[in-house]
Amino acid sequence: MQTWLMKSEPEEASIDDLQRLGRLPWVGVRNYQARNFMRDAFQLGDRVLFYHSSCAQPGIAGIARVASGAYADPTQFDPSNPYFDPKSKPEAPRWLLVDVAFERKTTLLPLSEMRLQPELATMALLQRGSRLSITPVSDSEWAFLAQRLT
Structure with a gap:
């Protein structure tokens, strides 16, 4: 089993939304590397650190799991949707998604606190210029974080 960090703006989809609905499609990924992670590396049941981004207090807000291939x-085919891509065609879709399922909500682990932890120094999220919405989390990073996600 692998662990992934997936970023979502809480106004679009929060951990509370996921808890209420139980399962959500992870729409709107428009980066090829993040798409390729979903397409090529995700496995059913992989852990997901649900990360609130672009908000007053960014951080890990809960744990989910990959619930579909x-x-x-x-949204790439809907001209009224902000994620519309006129170059993508139904017979050859450019953008993919997976469903994620709720596991548990945690006390928010803020980005500012994560930056202070030497055990997370190499975590992709914390690297300068890192903007990917989906990043892998190493086993050692997961082990460290799991002790703090209450």
Whole structure:
């Protein structure tokens, strides 16, 4: 089993939304590397650190799991959707998504606190210029974080 960190703006999809609904499609990924992680590396049951981004207090807000294989993100075909991609065609979709399922909500572990931890110094999220919405989390990073996610 692998662990992934997936970023979501809480106004679009929060850990509370996921808890209420139980399962959500992870729409709107428009980065090829993040898409390739979903398509090529995600496995059913992989752990997900649900990260709130672009908000007053960014940080890990909960734990989810990968609940489906990758499939076409329908928002790419909808001209009224902000994630519309006119170059993507239903017969050859450019953008994919996976469903994530709720596991548990945690006390928010803020980005500012994560930056202070030497055990997380190499974590992809904390690297200068890192903007990917999906990043892998190493086993040692997961072990360290799991002790702090209450």
